[in-house]
Every structure is written in C-alpha cells, then in structure tokens.
Amino acid sequence: MHEMGLCDAIVEAAVRRAGGHRVTSMRVRVTGHPVDAGVIDQGLRLAAAGTVVEGANVEVVARPPSVRCRDCGARSDAADPRLLVACPRCGGVDVDATGAEEVVLEAIAFDTAREGSS
Template sequence: MHEMGLCDAIVDAAVRRAGGRRVTGVRVSVAGHPVDPGVIDQGFRLAAAGTVAEGASVELVVRPPSVHCRGCGVRTDATDALSLAACPRCGGIDVEAMDAEEVVLESIAFEPAEERRS
C-alpha cells in the first residue's frame, strides 16, 4: 500500500497549493523506487475524490535508480530487479543503489480563473 500513501501525499500537496482553485493536472517525478503508473493513476483518483483535484490527470515521470558496481566500477541505471542485484556489465553482485527515494510534485495545472466583472 506504499503507492496509496504516495497518492494521498501528492493530492494533499496539490490541494494545499491550489488555494481553492480547481486542479486539472499534476506532474510528479519519482526516483529511486519502482512504481506502476496504472496503480498511481488509480490511487490518485481515489485520493482526489471529493477534493478540488477530483478528475485531474496525473503525468508520472519515473526515473530509474542508478547502481554502482564495486567490482568493475561501472555506474548504470537499474532497468529491472536483476540489475539491482547484479552488475549488467560484469555480473558481479557487489552493487549498491546510489539514488535516494525521491518524489517531487513538479507542476500543477489549474482551471482558468473566471474573469471578475465590475
């Protein structure tokens, strides 16, 4: 259920920054942790229900973690679970993940404000 907690936090941050305006979309960058975009989309919709972010779209940018092989010295992006356990270059298992988990709410799109009439 890590993803649902992540979605709750994204919605909370968007709603706080919205200041009562209707949110139409958010762009979120996730690094260092594998996430399923479909699960995030569904979780966001559930978390946003009844808020100013209800119906907003989610653009998810997933940055794979990088790993460093202590055996051969190469640093590569971990494209799958195997590359987190063994170096894709030399096959060595003395690898370490280099990136910390990070979630950044990069942007929020709002519904255009109605023009005020005098």
C-alpha cells in the same frame, strides 16, 4: 500498499498549492525507486476523490534508481528492478543503489475560478 500513502501525500500537496481552485492537471516525478506509473496514477485518482484534484490529468515521470557495482565500478540505471541484484556489465552481485529517492509534485495547472464559486 505504501503507494497509497505516497498518493495521499501528493494529493494533499496539490490541494494546498491549488488554493481552492480545481486542478486540471499535474506532473509527478518519482526518482530512485522502481514504480509502476499505472499504479501511481490509479492511487492518485483514488486519493483525489472528493477533492479539487478529482478528475485531473496526471503525468507520472518515473526515473529508475541507479546502481554501482563494487566489483567493476560500473554505474547504470536499473530500469528493470532485477538489475538491483546483479551488475548488468559484469554480473557481479555486490551492487549498491545510489542516488536519492524522491517524489516531487513538479507542476500543477488549475482553473482560475475557485471551487464552489459561481
């Protein structure tokens, strides 16, 4: 499950950014790759166990990949992964996935008190 490695990296980035503060919420954007936001959310919760990110509210913003049809030139979002194999406009199967695949920890919020201090 490659999502778990992705989730581990997101939690590591949030821990670094938090600088010892308890993270209360974070927003993660996944672009260019079809993902199930629920799977990412669950993976983040597992990866965060025992860290300052544990228990944080997580917002996953999933942006679908885009496809370009070589037959008709149409460009469209592929919110449905099945559209990666056929053009939704002409039905042609000569399509390319376009755009960057990226995962961005867009924002975190944290308590001002450091973890472990009274």
